[in-house]
Each structure stands twice: as C-alpha cells, then as structure tokens.
Amino acid sequence: xxxxxxxxxxxxxxxxxxxxxxxxxxxxxxxxxxxxxxxxxxxxxxxxxxxxxxxxxxxxxxxxxxxxxxxxxxxxxxxxxxxxxxxxxxxxxxxxxxxxxxxxxxxxxxxxxxxxxxxxxxxxxxxxxxxxxxxxxxxxxxxxxxxxxxxxxxxxxxxxxxxxxxxxxxxxxxxxxxxxxxxxxxxxxxxxxxxxxxxxxxxxxxxxxxxxxxxxxxxxxxxxxxxxxxxxxxxxxxxxxxxxxxxxxxxxxxxxxxxxxxxxxxxxxxxxxxxxxxxxxxxxxxxxxxxxxxxxxxxxxx
Numbered sequence: 001x002x003x004x005x006x007x008x009x010x011x012x013x014x015x016x017x018x019x020x021x022x023x024x025x026x027x028x029x030x031x032x033x034x035x036x037x038x039x040x041x042x043x044x045x046x047x048x049x050x051x052x053x054x055x056x057x058x059x060x061x062x063x064x065x066x067x068x069x070x071x072x073x074x075x076x077x078x079x080x081x082x083x084x085x086x087x088x089x090x091x092x093x094x095x096x097x098x099x100x101x102x103x104x105x106x107x108x109x110x111x112x113x114x115x116x117x118x119x120x121x122x123x124x125x126x127x128x129x130x131x132x133x134x135x136x137x138x139x140x141x142x143x144x145x146x147x148x149x150x151x152x153x154x155x156x157x158x159x160x161x162x163x164x165x166x167x168x169x170x171x172x173x174x175x176x177x178x179x180x181x182x183x184x185x186x187x188x189x190x191x192x193x194x195x196x197x198x199x200x201x202x203x204x205x206x207x208x209x210x211x212x213x214x215x216x217x218x219x220x221x222x223x224x225x226x227x228x229x230x231x232x233x234x235x236x237x238x239x240x241x242x243x244x245x246x247x248x249x250x251x252x253x254x255x256x257x258x259x260x261x262x263x264x265x266x267x268x269x270x271x272x273x274x275x276x277x278x279x280x281x282x283x284x285x286x287x288x289x290x291x292x293x294x295x296x297x298x299x300x301x302x
C-alpha cells in the first residue's frame with residue numbers, strides 16, 4: 001500500500017484592506033506572524049513565513065514560542081539574503097532573554113548573526129518610516145506582553161490661520177508663533193494575545209483604521225477557558241465592534257479546535273448585521289479570496 005502524503009502546512013492568510021495588505025499565519029498555540037508589508041512591520045514571528053523576511057521590523061508582543069520561535073531564523077535569513085540587519089522590537093523584560101538566545105546560536109552555528117533589538121516600554125515609540133511611528137501599549141496576558149499601534153504624524157495649518165496669505169503666515173512664523181499643529185492618525189493596531197482590559201479604552205486602539213486582534217475562543221461554553229488563558233472570546237469582539245471606529249477588524253489566533261465552518265457560524269450568529277461587513281478572519285482563506293476577487297472585479301470595472 002502506498003502511504004499517504006504528509007499533511008500540508010497552513011497557507012498564508014491574506015486580506016487587502018486599502019491601502020494595506022494584512023498577511024501571515026496565525027493559529028493559536030502553533031504560530032503567529034502577521035505582516036503589513038506597506039508599513040515595513042511584521043507583528044510576531046512564530047515560524048517566520050518567507051514573506052515576513054521583507055519586513056525590516058518585527059514587533060514582538062510576548063515571548064510565547066508560537067509567537068517568538070522564528071526570531072533567530074528571521075535575523076539569520078535577513079543577513080544571509082543580503083536584506084540588511086533585522087530589528088526586533090520587544091517588551092523590556094524580553095531584551096536580555098532574546099540576547100541570550102542569539103548568544104547561544106553563536107555556539108550552535110559557530111558564527112555570529114548581526115541583529116538589532118529595541119526594548120520598547122509601554123507608551124514608548126520608535127520611528128519606523130518617515131513620519132510613521134510604532135507605539136507599544138500594555139496588554140494583559142500570562143506573560144509580559146504589549147500590543148502595538150502604527151501611527152502617522154502630519155503637520156497641518158492651524159484652523160484659525162487657514163486662508164491667510166502666504167506672506168502673513170511667513171511673518172507669523174518668523175515672529176516665533178507656531179502656525180501648524182500635529183495630527184496623529186492611528187493606521188494599524190495589533191493587540192497580540194490579551195484578555196479584555198483598559199487598553200480597549202485607548203483612543204489610538206479604538207480609532208485605528210485597521211484593528212487586528214486575537215479571538216482564540218468562539219464557542220459559547222468557552223468563556224471560562226478564555227479567562228484562564230487570558231485570551232479574548234467572541235463576546236468581547238461584539239463589544240469591541242460596538243466601540244471601535246475601525247473600518248476593518250481582523251481576527252487572528254483562532255484555534256484548530258474550531259474549524260472554519262463552525263467559526264463562520266458562530267460569527268454569523270453573534271455579530272450584529274451592522275458590523276458584519278467590517279469583520280474579517282485572517283485565516284478564512286475562502287471568504288478572503290472571494291472578497292479579493294470582488295475587489296479585483298471592481299477595479300477592472302472602473
């Protein structure tokens with residue numbers, strides 16, 4: 001008898017939520033790596049899918065292996081392929097353990113891989129692109145954890161000065177008067193693994209254009225399990241949708257325990273119709289493919 005082929009690994013989930021792509025793999029307990037290529041960042045790096053190498057930044061939410069096991073490989077492959085030194089941003093309590101891992105790999109491989117590590121405390125920020133910043137915020141999980149908001153800062157003329165001649169504006173500026181104000185626009189938020197908490201009151205979370213959040217438990221009888229593991233339940237997503245202004249909310253970290261047909265059924269039963277169109281599941285490849293094909297047709301139709 002001819003043996004069966006080995007099981008195939010998970011394909012990347014993919015969503016186009018204009019103007020960004022959200023792509024990667026996120027399966028609870030197995031691997032999580034969610035990339036937004038246009039913003040040069042991959043959130044978490046569980047098993048480092050190949051496209052994630054193109055992101056010069058990895059924003060690590062916490063140190064559980066399904067979120068962090070690909071760190072050394074990410075650094076190594078970036079260097080091996082001549083893509084520049086990768087940078088991992090992490091909670092300050094993870095900085096030394098990650099350095100220990102990289103030091104151990106020197107002994108294992110007999111060579112040293114260059115890497116950059118940024119310990120970013122909650123509410124700390126770094127600039128990852130021109131006028132684009134990565135901000136950390138505290139979350140609640142079983143280990144030291146943070147979520148991230150990618151935000152843009154734009155300078156705008158103060159409202160009371162709009163319409164003034166250019167000469168007058170220059171005169172005010174020369175006199176030392178501030179003529180512009182800085183607008184902060186939350187582009188993408190990624191919560192990582194977390195239970196419900198005060199971070200879901202933050203304006204930069206609730207007002208992000210795209211909000212990527214975990215939802216590990218969907219079944220009605222699993223709320224206690226969600227609380228024990230400090231994860232979100234689908235009931236939390238219902239109240240999040242009622243509060244947030246995001247045009248797209250992307251669910252990640254579903255478990256294999258719930259197959260996608262069951263997940264769709266739970267979502268259709270729980271999510272109010274007025275919010276259903278802006279809720280997406282990263283690993284629901286069938287629904288996301290259908291949606292992407294509609295987007296293509298709309299573009300072709302002009």
